[in-house]
Amino acid sequence: MKVPLLDLKLQYQSLKSEIDNALIKVAKSQMLILGEEVEKLENSIAGYVGTRYAVGVSSGTDALLMALMEIEIKPGDEVILPTYSFFATAGVVARLGAIPVFVDSETYTFNINPDKIKPLINAKTKVIIPVHLYGQSAAMDDIMKIAEEFGIPVIEDCAQAIGATYSYGRNVGSIGLMGCFSFYPTKNLGAFGEGGIITTNDETLANKLKQMRNHGMSPKYYHKFIGGNFRLDAIQAAVLNVKLPHLEKWHEARRKNANLYSRLFIEAGLSEREGITEFNTKNPVLLPKAVYRDSGQTNYHIYNQYIIRVDNRDSLRGYLGDHGIGTEIYYPVPFHRQECFSYLDNKDENFPVANFVAEHSLALPIYPELSEEQIVYVVEKIKEFI
Numbered sequence: 001m002k003v004p005l006l007d008l009k010l011q012y013q014s015l016k017s018e019i020d021n022a023l024i025k026v027a028k029s030q031m032l033i034l035g036e037e038v039e040k041l042e043n044s045i046a047g048y049v050g051t052r053y054a055v056g057v058s059s060g061t062d063a064l065l066m067a068l069m070e071i072e073i074k075p076g077d078e079v080i081l082p083t084y085s086f087f088a089t090a091g092v093v094a095r096l097g098a099i100p101v102f103v104d105s106e107t108y109t110f111n112i113n114p115d116k117i118k119p120l121i122n123a124k125t126k127v128i129i130p131v132h133l134y135g136q137s138a139a140m141d142d143i144m145k146i147a148e149e150f151g152i153p154v155i156e157d158c159a160q161a162i163g164a165t166y167s168y169g170r171n172v173g174s175i176g177l178m179g180c181f182s183f184y185p186t187k188n189l190g191a192f193g194e195g196g197i198i199t200t201n202d203e204t205l206a207n208k209l210k211q212m213r214n215h216g217m218s219p220k221y222y223h224k225f226i227g228g229n230f231r232l233d234a235i236q237a238a239v240l241n242v243k244l245p246h247l248e249k250w251h252e253a254r255r256k257n258a259n260l261y262s263r264l265f266i267e268a269g270l271s272e273r274e275g276i277t278e279f280n281t282k283n284p285v286l287l288p289k290a291v292y293r294d295s296g297q298t299n300y301h302i303y304n305q306y307i308i309r310v311d312n313r314d315s316l317r318g319y320l321g322d323h324g325i326g327t328e329i330y331y332p333v334p335f336h337r338q339e340c341f342s343y344l345d346n347k348d349e350n351f352p353v354a355n356f357v358a359e360h361s362l363a364l365p366i367y368p369e370l371s372e373e374q375i376v377y378v379v380e381k382i383k384e385f386i
């Protein structure tokens with residue numbers, strides 16, 4: 001049986017005529033950049049995330065870069081962020097000449113550990129960037145409390161987490177000063193190319209972002225500040241406008257798949273329950289766990305990824321590959337171990353949780369169209385290997 005890590009063709013097939021029509025409409029209009037489709041998307045995403053404004057941009061990376069430019073991050077400023085994330089979170093900081101200050105992960109979610117933030121704050125600290133990794137919210141109450149105590153803005157990296165909530169009615173991207181989203185095709189809401197969006201409740205910030213994505217231009221050919229070409233294509237917005245109404249259904253299918261995986265691993269005797277953090281004979285597979293921080297909270301995990309931890313991860317990955325099962329490692333190298341950040345002289349022993357995850361994590365196929373049969377097969381093959 002073949003179980004690819006992700007199969008985008010199935011989603012396209014399910015919406016083919018609607019998407020084709022939307023693409024043709026853009027082709028006929030020849031309104032190719034920004035315009036009506038982008039405005040429609042901005043309104044819908046602001047409504048979906050629960051912010052007053054959303055500004056469509058060229059990618060998730062550019063969303064983060066613009067958010068930092070917006071609060072005028074300068075060379076020598078320090079930016080606190082998790083050591084365990086996709087490269088963009090740290091790359092944008094370094095590109096502006098600022099210093100990325102890495103924080104180890106929390107044990108259950110692998111998100112930034114809020115207990116380790118405070119000791120890193122000093123006069124140079126200009127922003128905190130929590131990442132909602134794999135589609136699960138970071139500990140936003142704790143993070144916002146620290147940020148408010150020190151008067152430091154929070155920029156949320158929501159690239160993997162559109163639609164995730166931290167608590168009832170509080171979507172990621174609506175809690176900090178700005179939320180940065182990606183429409184890269186592998187995210188839960190994917191375009192037909194590159195795209196991103198920034199959410200905020202602040203009107204002044206939203207207007208400045210709109211100007212910034214167009215070289216800081218206003219009026220035409222007059223520039224009060226330097227922006228860039230961070231514009232979103234109409235064709236991407238048109239595809240996203242078709243897809244957005246289906247997003248909740250896709251989240252639910254991913255959550256159902258995640259539940260099934262966890263149940264099957266437990267039934268197969270490979271794990272006693274979700275959220276165990278150390279290997280032993282009864283727990284050769286460590287399962288992810290959606291974390292509920294207080295009673296009554298609804299941490300809505302959208303499972304952009306379903307991540308297990310196993311010993312002999314690389315051999316297991318090879319074995320699954322030989323049996324037609326696609327997997328990935330998100331991510332094998334935390335920032336503090338990246339060659340490009342060796343100049344920061346971080347001590348490896350300060351990041352034990354991220355190091356453990358980097359060495360043992362494996363992403364299994366979790367996309368909405370996956371069949372029960374395929375999930376059963378994946379768990380069977382993992383049991384066989386172990």
Ligand SMILES: *Cc1c(COP(=O)(O)O)cnc(C)c1O
Pocket residue numbers: 059060061062085086088089131157159160181182183184194195196
């Ligand atoms: C995908 C991703 C980004 C970057 O988004 P792009 O649209 O690919 O530029 C940033 N941060 C995280 C955590 C991501 O997963």
